Amino acid sequence: MKIKKQIISRKEHxxxxxxxxxxxxxxxxxxxxxxxxxxxxxxxxxDLLLGKKPKDFDVATDAHPDDVKRLFRNCRLIxxxxxxxxxxxxxxxxxxxxxxGPHEGNSPNHAGQNKEGRIIRDNVYGSLEEDALRRDFSxxxxxxxxxxxxxxxxxxxxDDLHNKMxxxxxxxxxxxxxxxxxxxxxxxxxxxxxxxxxQQTNDLIFDLGHLLEDIxxxxxxxxxxxxxxxxxxLRCFQLLREYQLFELLFPxxxxxxxxxxxxxxxxxxxxxxxxNTDERIASGKSVNPAFFLxxxxxxxxxxxxxxxxxxxxHEIEALLSASREAITRQQAHTSIPKRxxxxxxxxxxxxxxxxxxxxxxxxxxxxxxxxxAGYDFLLLRxxxxxxxxxxxxxxxxxxxxKNKSEQExxxxxxxxxxxxxxxxxxxxxxxxxxxxxxxxxxxxxxxxNSSVSSE
Ligand code: ATP
Ligand code: MG
Numbered sequence: 215m216k217i218k219k220q221i222i223s224r225k226e227h228x229x230x231x232x233x234x235x236x237x238x239x240x241x242x243x244x245x246x247x248x249x250x251x252x253x254x255x256x257x258x259x260x261d262l263l264l265g266k267k268p269k270d271f272d273v274a275t276d277a278h279p280d281d282v283k284r285l286f287r288n289c290r291l292i293x294x295x296x297x298x299x300x301x302x303x304x305x306x307x308x309x310x311x312x313x314x315g316p317h318e319g320n321s322p323n324h325a326g327q328n329k330e331g332r333i334i335r336d337n338v339y340g341s342l343e344e345d346a347l348r349r350d351f352s353x354x355x356x357x358x359x360x361x362x363x364x365x366x367x368x369x370x371x372x373d374d375l376h377n378k379m380x381x382x383x384x385x386x387x388x389x390x391x392x393x394x395x396x397x398x399x400x401x402x403x404x405x406x407x408x409x410x411x412x413q414q415t416n417d418l419i420f421d422l423g424h425l426l427e428d429i430x431x432x433x434x435x436x437x438x439x440x441x442x443x444x445x446x447x448l449r450c451f452q453l454l455r456e457y458q459l460f461e462l463l464f465p466x467x468x469x470x471x472x473x474x475x476x477x478x479x480x481x482x483x484x485x486x487x488x489x490n491t492d493e494r495i496a497s498g499k500s501v502n503p504a505f506f507l508x509x510x511x512x513x514x515x516x517x518x519x520x521x522x523x524x525x526x527x528h529e530i531e532a533l534l535s536a537s538r539e540a541i542t543r544q545q546a547h548t549s550i551p552k553r554x555x556x557x558x559x560x561x562x563x564x565x566x567x568x569x570x571x572x573x574x575x576x577x578x579x580x581x582x583x584x585x586x587a588g589y590d591f592l593l594l595r596x597x598x599x600x601x602x603x604x605x606x607x608x609x610x611x612x613x614x615x616k617n618k619s620e621q622e623x624x625x626x627x628x629x630x631x632x633x634x635x636x637x638x639x640x641x642x643x644x645x646x647x648x649x650x651x652x653x654x655x656x657x658x659x660x661x662x663n664s665s666v667s668s669e
Contacts, residue, residue, distance in 0.1 A: 219343070227372075229262045231363070237303040238271035238417045241286070241310060242360040248275040251342065253357035259365065260353050263375055264407065269444075273310045274345055274357065276312060277500055282310050295333075311618040314348045315340020317456060330428065343368055350396050351403065351415075352381045387413040387422070394425035398437045400459055405441075405449035419457045426462050431549040438548050439503050445495040448488040449508075463548055466514035466540065480513040482598035490594075504557035505587055509594070515540035515562065530566065537562050544609070557584065564588035567597075571607050576625040580613060585633035589614075608667055 231239065238254060275282070282299040283289045289310075290300045299310040315338045317327065327333050340348075342357065352371035359366060369383050377544040378405055382389050382396065392398055397419045401446045404411055425432065441450040449643060454460040461468035470480045487509040491501050518536035537559045541550060550558070560582075566577045568588055579585060589610055596603040607618040610640035611622050 217343070217347070218653075220367045220369075220372065222251070222365040222367065222372060227263065227367040228265070229259060229358055229363075233262050233413050234258070234358075235271055235306070237301070237306050238273065240303075240362075241301050241308045244285055245273070245275050245277055245282075245310075246360050248277070250275050250281070252360050253366070254360070255343070255357050256349075259356045259358045260371075263356070263365075263372075271308055273308060273466050274313060274342075275310060275341075276311075276313055276342070278312055278339065282312075284503050312352065313340050313342055313345035315344040316348070320428050326390065330425070331388065332394070332425075332428070333375055333392045341528055343492055347383060349383060350393075350399055352383055353403075353407075355378075355383060355410075378407070380404050380407070380409040380415060381412040382415045386418050388513050390418055390422045391425065394422065394429055395433060395437055397426065397457070397459065398434075398441065398454075401453045401459065402437075402441050402444065402446075402450055405453050406444065406446045408449075419459070423457065423462060426459065431545065431547065434463060435548040435550065438451065442488065442506055444494070445492055447491050448485060451484065451488055458563055464510055465543070465547060466543060467510050470513040470517065475517070476513050477599070478486060479599045483509055483512060483594060487594055488599050489515055502557065502587070504554040505561065505591070507554055508518070508561040508587075508591060510546060511540045511558070512562070512595075517592050532564065533563065534627065560584040561587050565592065568592045570612060571606065571609070571625075571628055573625055573628040576613075577622065580610075580621065580625075587667065 234242075235252060238258065240251045240252065255270060255274045256272040258271040277285070279291050279297050280300050282301075283291055286299070286301050288302045290302065292300055293299050296311070296314075301308045301310060317333060339487040346355045346357070346366075346368040349369075352369040352374045354371070355367075355369050356371045356375075357366040358364075365372070370381070373379075374381050380400060382400070400411055400415055400419065401547050403409065410416075439598060441447065441454065444450070451460065455468075456465070467480065469482070470476065473480075487506055491506060494501050503607055509577075515536050518539045519532045522532035522535045523529065541555050541558065560583060564579060564582065564584060565588065567575055569592065571579065579588075582588070592603060592610065593607055596607045609624075616624065
């Protein structure tokens with residue numbers, strides 16, 4: 215690619231120091247005062263130029279990580295693949311990265327690629343210009359110089375920002391192979407910024423998407439959270455499906471979306487949940503990834519549940535087995551940390567009690583620490599077309615407005631004059647039915663090796 219260094223002076227751009235967080239400024243000043251180069255880079259500069267509030271501030275410097283550690287008492291060095299310094303101010307973290315250089319031909323101790331061209335270590339330091347060329351997109355490679363408030367652009371990032379264009383720096387094929395997660399990042403930025411991808415950045419995703427299958431599942435989980443919980447989840451989801459990447463991350467969910475069994479409800483449930491999540495984030499409310507993961511896997515889990523029931527398990531027993539099964543199989547594609555998988559199960563396991571509350575257990579359900587999540591989940595199921603939930607949604611909504619004794623009497627009245635919920639026919643569960651259960655909607659990478667969870 216043609217490299218043309220451009221310096222945009224303070225007068226010619228819209229980034230002002232006032233918009234940069236105090237902590238980021240502190241880091242920049244301290245580095246500068248110690249004689250190092252110090253730049254704000256990445257999303258911080260990009261978002262400020264676009265008039266958006268940056269999510270976080272990243273700093274690039276020629277100081278080595280050990281030098282950074284010496285300068286800041288509140289510094290942690292992290293990462294093996296990329297050695298980075300985190301400067302901690304309470305919960306606010308400023309990430310400081312030493313300029314990276316090209317990895318070809320370097321000592322295997324510092325940089326390395328595997329045989330598919332994927333970078334497995336990246337700790338070779340370089341110049342500012344080299345650092346720019348190692349970044350992903352031109353709009354992410356703009357450097358705000360704390361010395362004179364200018365912005366340095368080596369890759370045409372300013373023009374691309376102006377033209378709403380997402381362009382991979384360098385040879386797109388090589389850059390996607392070096393780190394296939396860049397494809398997910400491309401989708402995320404296209405969704406968040408409402409930018410078009412340039413042709414190669416766009417087209418090669420279709421050819422190289424499959425490389426994501428070799429990425430560690432924990433990293434894919436982190437990216438998934440950024441995609442769905444970053445405030446632009448619905449658009450990210452739609453784009454991931456357009457680029458045929460969603461099926462690589464959540465194959466069971468994609469199969470369920472495409473199956474005729476749920477009459478479009480899988481898609482409606484996901485889209486509604488994402489639209490609610492985006493709204494919550496826009497109004498500053500918190501979101502819990504477990505809720506959305508429970509949404510994504512609800513219908514796939516259901517298909518397992520039906521399968522277990524067909525093999526003689528009782529309804530509740532089948533729900534427990536199916537929850538384990540769906541989560542274990544998903545973990546072959548994106549990990550799910552235990553704290554989230556526990557909550558997903560709690561949400562799912564509460565559903566039978568919410569849709570058929572009984573006198574004995576309704577009060578306990580109401581007092582469950584996950585009640586709110588379980589109840590929201592029930593409302594969402596109802597809203598997106600599951601039948602026979604309407605009156606129970608109203609009942610649970612109503613009970614929350616009552617005082618303690620009214621609540622108790624509402625629970626007492628349950629079951630009076632009502633038919634007991636019909637029980638599934640209770641055959642002994644067959645061991646063979648539980649092992650190696652194929653996903654009823656087909657597919658799933660590693661279908662053969664995940665059998666029933668050992669969690
Ligand atoms: P946001 O923080 O809003 O999600 P960001 O662009 O700041 O967006 P980060 O993940 O914080 O993204 O990364 C900071 C910068 O580091 C990026 O802007 C980019 O320059 C560089 N970067 C991050 N990940 C990669 C990658 N996989 N390959 C190349 N460069 C990357
Ligand atoms: Mg950032």
